[in-house]
Amino acid sequence: MTPLVDTLGRGALAILAYATLGVLLLIIGFYVLDMAIPGKLRDMIKHDRNPNASLLTSSGLAAVALIVAASIWSSGGALHEGLLATLVFGLVGIAVQTVAMLLFDLVAGVSVRELVREPDLQPGTRLLATTHLAIGLITAVAVI
Numbered sequence: 001m002t003p004l005v006d007t008l009g010r011g012a013l014a015i016l017a018y019a020t021l022g023v024l025l026l027i028i029g030f031y032v033l034d035m036a037i038p039g040k041l042r043d044m045i046k047h048d049r050n051p052n053a054s055l056l057t058s059s060g061l062a063a064v065a066l067i068v069a070a071s072i073w074s075s076g077g078a079l080h081e082g083l084l085a086t087l088v089f090g091l092v093g094i095a096v097q098t099v100a101m102l103l104f105d106l107v108a109g110v111s112v113r114e115l116v117r118e119p120d121l122q123p124g125t126r127l128l129a130t131t132h133l134a135i136g137l138i139t140a141v142a143v144i
Contacts, residue, residue: 025090059129063136070140
């Protein structure tokens, strides 16, 4: 096997491994959000077309993606260590976001439960979505 073929094969394997782990973390993130938000998140988005549930979910998943990308970036090409770091940092990021969302009720006085019951996009949802992204970015930079 030539060095080029070997390099391409290892690179393709790394892409597949990181993409699989990234998708798995996004799925875990979705279900953790689903447990933290009252009601069935999938139904609120798909059937009810609830903009609040949709924005909270998309911002939470974007934050997880930031953490995953930073973990991959910081792995320095060490596949096994990079995958493990990505898994750990991704799970920690999901946990931190979930705790932050639940604490949001106490600190900001805006109930996530009430937000997702509203049919129109609420200012509190925008604030929480920004908080999700900020936590994801802070966690991502901490990883780097």
